[in-house]
Amino acid sequence: MSNPTRQPLETCPSCGCPDLFIRKDFPQKIGLLIVVIAALVFLILASNPHTFYLGAWVLVGAAVVDALLYCFVPKITICYRCRAEFRDVPLHPRHGGFELSVAEKYRQ
Numbered sequence: 735m736s737n738p739t740r741q742p743l744e745t746c747p748s749c750g751c752p753d754l755f756i757r758k759d760f761p762q763k764i765g766l767l768i769v770v771i772a773a774l775v776f777l778i779l780a781s782n783p784h785t786f787y788l789g790a791w792v793l794v795g796a797a798v799v800d801a802l803l804y805c806f807v808p809k810i811t812i813c814y815r816c817r818a819e820f821r822d823v824p825l826h827p828r829h830g831g832f833e834l835s836v837a838e839k840y841r842q
């Protein structure tokens with residue numbers, strides 16, 4: 735449950751860094767798992783001419799599931815310096831996606 739009274743982060747609560755970016759909180763492992771399972775199911779079904787098309791639909795279905803997943807995953811705020819992730823805060827309108835030029839400032 736998100737708290738509506740919470741303010742967007744101006745600085746990182748962990749290290750005080752003023753540079754934060756926003757990215758999708760996409761579960762990479764789940765995305766990969768869907769692709770791997772769909773590929774395996776396709777290979778099994780495609781080995782039989784009678785179920786070949788079924789296999790093709792499994793691939794299409796997996797792509798759709800991945801796309802839907804991507805649409806519905808929440809966006810999270812991340813600190814450039816300490817890479818802390820903040821899920822329960824509103825997004826700050828000033829924050830954008832990851833920028834390499836900003837990240838370079840914080841490389842050790």
Ligand SMILES: [Zn+2]
Pocket residue numbers: 746747748749750751813814815816817818
């Ligand atoms: Zn930080």
